[in-house]
Amino acid sequence: xxxxxxxxxxxxxxxxxxxxxxxxxxxxxxxxxxxxxxxxxxxxxxxxxxxxxxxxxxxxxxxxxxxxxxxxxxxxxxxxxxxxxxxxxxxxxxxxxxxxxxxxxxxxxxxxxx
Numbered sequence: 001x002x003x004x005x006x007x008x009x010x011x012x013x014x015x016x017x018x019x020x021x022x023x024x025x026x027x028x029x030x031x032x033x034x035x036x037x038x039x040x041x042x043x044x045x046x047x048x049x050x051x052x053x054x055x056x057x058x059x060x061x062x063x064x065x066x067x068x069x070x071x072x073x074x075x076x077x078x079x080x081x082x083x084x085x086x087x088x089x090x091x092x093x094x095x096x097x098x099x100x101x102x103x104x105x106x107x108x109x110x111x112x113x114x
Contacts, residue, residue, distance in 0.1 A: 001040070001042060002042070003042055003043070003044075004039065004042050004043050009043055009045075009049075010049075012096075013045075013049075013050075013053045014053065014057065014088075014092060015089065015092035015093070015096060016035060017031065017050075017053060017054065017057065017063075018057070018062065018063075018081055018085055018086075018088065018089040018092065019089065020034050020035070021063060021079055021080060021081040021085070022081050022085075022086065022089055025066075025078045025079060025080035026078065026079060027070075027076040027077060027078050027079065028047065028050055028051060028054065028077070028079075031045075031050060031054075031079075032044075032045045032046075032047075032050055054079055057079075057085070058079070061082070061084050061085075062081070062082065062084055062085035062088050063079050063080060063081050063082060063085050064079070064080055064082055065077050065078065065079050065080075066078050066080070
């Protein structure tokens with residue numbers, strides 16, 4: 001199975017992260033693992049691609065971060081979505097649904113590859 005293109009991964013990073021955080025607060029490594037699991041290993045984020053997006057979302061006031069003690073006694077930075085982030089997520093959902101419907105229409109009568 002092919003990996004997903006970097007362009008598509010980049011374009012979908014914000015709605016994916018906001019959707020994950022809408023379920024529960026999480027820390028970086030856990031977010032990366034969730035994405036890997038949800039994509040059947042087709043999307044594998046590295047720290048260098050995840051943390052800049054998290055910092056941008058926090059700077060834009062869509063998420064907040066807090067340090068917590070993990071079960072293993074280590075401090076971890078957890079991220080949580082806030083009200084503004086949930087509103088942005090709803091807008092992302094509308095946009096992605098529009099694009100998905102457009103593509104479905106465009107691809108509905110594709111000629112099969114021989």
